[in-house]
Amino acid sequence: MARDISKAVELIKSFEGIPDGDPSTVNLDAYLCPAGYWTIGWGHVVIDSNGNMVKGVSNKPIARAIYPNGITKAEAEILLQDDVRKFSTGVEDAIHVQISDTRFCALVSFAFNIGIGAFRDSTLTKLLNQGEPNQIPSQLLRWTKSGGKELAGLKRRRTAEAELWNSVAS
Structure with missing residues (x-):
């Protein structure tokens, strides 16, 4: 059964x-x-020819060489749809309990932001798979820092993901 991931796309x-x-x-x-x-x-991370994410100011020439002419908004839409499908598959593989499409979308947005490996290994995922869905909003709200520093944007995003999670009963 295909999931409706439109709310994940909107949130992202x-x-x-x-x-x-x-x-x-x-x-x-x-x-x-x-x-x-x-x-x-x-939010599509630029990947180099070796499959590595391009990081750091000094790697600007590499990032720009991968997309020398940039991309159109339509191409950005295609990249986002592809990324959301990949993250949806990763979330689906990591969770072992049934949840609604709406709750699934909250998790896809979260995984898109933190990475599928971090999602898979998170306490949030462990608690969900142990049948503790009521713990998910508070677990989402733990992920508001980057480099040890709380970011207002991450706090707003986690709050929105928690609100989406809480918008349905299951």
């Missing part, structure tokens, strides 16, 4: 925005996200 778009690393050009260019990764479109 609302927090990722669609920044442009070079507004003087026609297309969208790669930009450095707050965590230091080169990103393009709605």
